[in-house]
Amino acid sequence: MKTVLFKNVLLNGAETDILIAGNRFGKIAPAISLPAGTPDAEIVDGKNLAVLPSFCNAHTHAAMTLLRGYADDMALFDWLFKNILPAEDTLTAEDIYRGSRLAALEMIRSGTTFFNDMYFMNGETARAARELGMRAEIAMTFVDAMEDERREKMFAQLAALPFGGNADGSGRVRFSVAAHAVYTVSEKLWRRCADVARERGLRLHVHLSETKKEVDDCVAAHGLSPVRWLDSLGVLGGNVVAAHGVWLDDEEIALLRERGVTLVHNPASNMKLASGIFRGKALSRAGCRVALGTDGAASNNNLDMREEMKLAALLAKVSGDPEAVPAGEVFGWATRGGFRAFGIDAGEIAEGKLADAVFVDLRNERLVPNHNLISNWVYAADARCVRHVLCDGNFLMRDGVVPGEEEIVEAARRAPFLRRKS
């Protein structure tokens, strides 16, 4: 079992040693000595470093890094149907793989160790996550556009889904089911997706109540809002992770809490597409499960959870309440809140927890002075502050370097999609 001992790391305002045994935090205390019988143990100097839980990016579309900056400054339906979908139709498996590796690199460099993905040709994204050592849930996306023929194909694919979703010997990368949205998925397919996910013990990953138009169209079509309609179909439950959740009334919030649904806030995407303002304070107060995500690079346009925390904390205040969603709360959404939704025992630096962590450089000018580390991390820092990233006890980034980073970037720059375009 591999053993790493960090000496003199700042944790909760005091210097301590941290012993990592295998993939978990074994012991956290001052002046730890290496246990006998661990000759290969490594000691890492943690002086001037602070340790924080790594990020859980609870909603993204990794391969869409290839569409970063492809279409900006327009409304969701124009952006999606006129620009993004036609481009996506031309993406090959090789594009998905290279785009997903680029995304994984970007996420690691900014302190993320887990991502919850929704896309297609999912094996390629799973391969990228596995190769870079990340945790991920990779949702296979089901869409029928209300057409019978497409729905039959989707039914066949659903029937072929593995139990438990383990795509990886380590258990770090798993598959899940995505039903895209109420405006792209028929009632029959919603029911089937929900049933299959439940039977096979998989998460159900959805877009939910992102825009007012989505809500209005759903009410016109079904006489119910998206939340109420999906609940009437028996879709909502503790395995559901719902991205956006912008347009929710108090009754829907209470219902989502009761069903145990996790809402994923995507502030950059909601702002950029002018989708509306997430009711973060109301959701937290009601006891809803809240996590944070970057959405895809085509609507953000990066995958930086640190920046996303700042955006979430600032956006919550825009309606006039400077005390809404303080730094500590949004930090919880980005870490504990996310990992809990995926049943991953991480998101806290504590003995027995999985060893997913970032080590930040206290000599970076953004972290000086250190009146309040969480405030600095949320409001002031950037990815330059991140020195090491640990996932499942392994270094994904060490001293600012991710193994293979240059090749990953060059491969993305030469992706087939980009070569065809130029």
Next chain:
Amino acid sequence: MKTVLFKNVLLNGAETDILIAGNRFGKIAPAISLPAGTPDAEIVDGKNLAVLPSFCNAHTHAAMTLLRGYADDMALFDWLFKNILPAEDTLTAEDIYRGSRLAALEMIRSGTTFFNDMYFMNGETARAARELGMRAEIAMTFVDAMEDERREKMFAQLAALPFGGNADGSGRVRFSVAAHAVYTVSEKLWRRCADVARERGLRLHVHLSETKKEVDDCVAAHGLSPVRWLDSLGVLGGNVVAAHGVWLDDEEIALLRERGVTLVHNPASNMKLASGIFRGKALSRAGCRVALGTDGAASNNNLDMREEMKLAALLAKVSGDPEAVPAGEVFGWATRGGFRAFGIDAGEIAEGKLADAVFVDLRNERLVPNHNLISNWVYAADARCVRHVLCDGNFLMRDGVVPGEEEIVEAARRAPFLRRKS
């Protein structure tokens, strides 16, 4: 005259060479050879770099880096009067100097070459700017809290102001006049500040219409909004740089345009203090001069103009218009729009312009793919992308290194203010 030749840099989508002669861009063309008689000229490989104008941070309080994270998640008046002002009362000249150097370092690392400062003990901030090679206007802040005795002191200090404001042989660092705000400065002091600034050819730097409370209180006290009241005193003119400008009606916007006032948008600060939403689209449409600033680190909590551009572009869309303030427009606010307000012939990469520029690394994962460099710079990048920063033809940062950076950080960590606190 020093000469630097950048080879094969990306500019406006094509590779070119850029010859810098002294402090200006001399020639921009493919395949430039060094002119004869320039034996000391330096050639810099620009392959895989793109050049962009550097940032103008048009409103900040540099020394407030020492108050980064000191008080968060509260309303402006509590934040300012109960937390920040009492702490500021204890700052020494040495604190101002060390905090300003930390600020200058942070700004350079994120691509800023000019800042417009408002604070006290201004000689210390000027010294910091000069030592790091930045451009700056350092406004001496005038406040009388409506008290006669303080006003007399302010009058004496105003009388002693230098003409032209040149605080530095290079002309890069200048002094200016700041009248703090309508709620801290009496009518008599406003008039005197405006007169002195005009007579001596100095900028007048003010806070204006930041919160609804400021506007309501001003109307209650003077029967006029801040903009109308200051205009009635003859304060507003082309030398006025007004931070915030959040609460403006259409008539005030037209008046500000007519007077040639530059409005400085500070999105992070406005969001964090729940001050309101800047009417960026309306101001641009009306032909107002708009620039961008970070405000101080106590209300942001960093000085990163790249992040500020993203916040400005996203915030403009929150009210429901995804086409409001596209990337190119906010980029103009952060560069050209700012430099113009201060009479600095920079903000564009063009022959004859001052050589203020950032060189970004096109192999950084955030800039891949390069469908649209300005979109990537505004929405996706971070300070890790910045490789070189040039100001007035000099390297302020080269290959990611600012000379003396470690000592600057250590000195700030040991500032007297922080030692007294711990």
